[in-house]
Amino acid sequence: MDFTEDFEEPDEEEIKLAIIGRPNVGKSSILNRLLGEDRVIVSPIAGTTRDAIDTRLEVDGQKFLLIDTAGIRRKGKTTEMAEKLSVIMARKALDRAHVAVLVIDAVEGVTHLDASIAGYAIESGCSIIIAVNKWDLVEEKDTSTASAFERNLRDKMKFLDWAPVVTISALSGQRVLRLLPLVEKANEARNLRITTSKLNEFFERNVLQPKGGGGSAPGKGGRSKLQVRYLTQAGIRPPMFVLFTSGGGGGGLHFSYLRYIENRLRAEFEFFGSPLRIKERKKKTKRTVRR
Numbered sequence: 001m002d003f004t005e006d007f008e009e010p011d012e013e014e015i016k017l018a019i020i021g022r023p024n025v026g027k028s029s030i031l032n033r034l035l036g037e038d039r040v041i042v043s044p045i046a047g048t049t050r051d052a053i054d055t056r057l058e059v060d061g062q063k064f065l066l067i068d069t070a071g072i073r074r075k076g077k078t079t080e081m082a083e084k085l086s087v088i089m090a091r092k093a094l095d096r097a098h099v100a101v102l103v104i105d106a107v108e109g110v111t112h113l114d115a116s117i118a119g120y121a122i123e124s125g126c127s128i129i130i131a132v133n134k135w136d137l138v139e140e141k142d143t144s145t146a147s148a149f150e151r152n153l154r155d156k157m158k159f160l161d162w163a164p165v166v167t168i169s170a171l172s173g174q175r176v177l178r179l180l181p182l183v184e185k186a187n188e189a190r191n192l193r194i195t196t197s198k199l200n201e202f203f204e205r206n207v208l209q210p211k212g213g214g215g216s217a218p219g220k221g222g223r224s225k226l227q228v229r230y231l232t233q234a235g236i237r238p239p240m241f242v243l244f245t246s247g248g249g250g251g252g253l254h255f256s257y258l259r260y261i262e263n264r265l266r267a268e269f270e271f272f273g274s275p276l277r278i279k280e281r282k283k284k285t286k287r288t289v290r291r
């Protein structure tokens with residue numbers, strides 16, 4: 001677990017944002033759109049390395065640092081090279097980012113490369129907003145087009161079901177500026193700490209007395225008598241929870257149970273666009289001391 005972020009003291013209010021995605025999905029166009037908006041105050045600052053230029057934005061009092069993901073422009077770059085580079089740039093940016101906007105091409109839909117970049121984003125612990133760009137190119141749209149697209153996208157990226165989706169057009173500017181409030185909200189969620197009393201109450205209702213009765217939690221291999229003793233929040237950025245268990249032999253909690261806890265946490269608290277980490281820790285069973 002990496003808690004280093006809690007110890008450094010950067011500009012507290014500044015949200016570090018990475019716009020990531022495969023080549024030609026429109027990352028640069030989105031960036032240019034953001035920089036070109038009247039409401040946006042822009043100040044380019046030199047990054048730490050020669051090729052990295054980060055940009056500061058301020059919109060309605062909120063500061064953002066746009067992490068550069070442009071990479072090296074070179075003529076005659078093969079598609080394969082460009083794709084590899086987009087992954088490298090994404091990973092570099094994700095290292096420093098709080099929130100990632102994952103850009104998908106509306107015409108091409110979700111590809112393997114999109115899914116693999118998404119995987120790195122989840123690993124990094126960033127909050128994620130999915131931007132479906134080039135929405136202007138989707139023909140004969142009606143009221144159900146966006147939701148149909150989203151269903152298909154969700155199906156291909158099941159592991160990202162908590163990330164909000166927004167359809168945009170960097171070409172026309174449609175909804176591009178709407179990304180920023182979503183980014184802000186997703187960043188807040190990533191910093192969310194649930195109070196102990198709220199978490200205890202959550203535990204009471206969802207673990208000890210869930211609908212259909214409490215009792216043992218399902219362990220791997222169907223072993224019973226595995227008990228979940230308590231739940232704590234161990235950290236933020238992203239929020240991390242620990243379920244303390246006892247009994248039940250060697251296996252841990254079944255992944256479906258961890259999934260259940262995650263879904264309940266998401267249903268009851270505002271973890272909008274933020275990944276959650278849920279871990280299990282076994283409590284050593286106390287031996288009764290004979291007197």
Ligand SMILES: Nc1nc2c(ncn2[C@@H]2O[C@H](COP(=O)(O)OP(=O)(O)O)[C@@H](O)[C@H]2O)c(=O)[nH]1
Binds near residue numbers: 022135136172
């Ligand atoms: N129709 C349309 N074209 C777009 C849109 N966004 C970007 N493009 C075009 O897609 C191509 C790649 O865009 P670019 O921003 O360079 O993508 P990047 O490689 O992800 O940075 C360019 O020709 C853009 O003009 C959009 O919303 N609609």
Ligand SMILES: [Mg+2]
Binds near residue numbers: 027029070
């Ligand atoms: Mg670009």
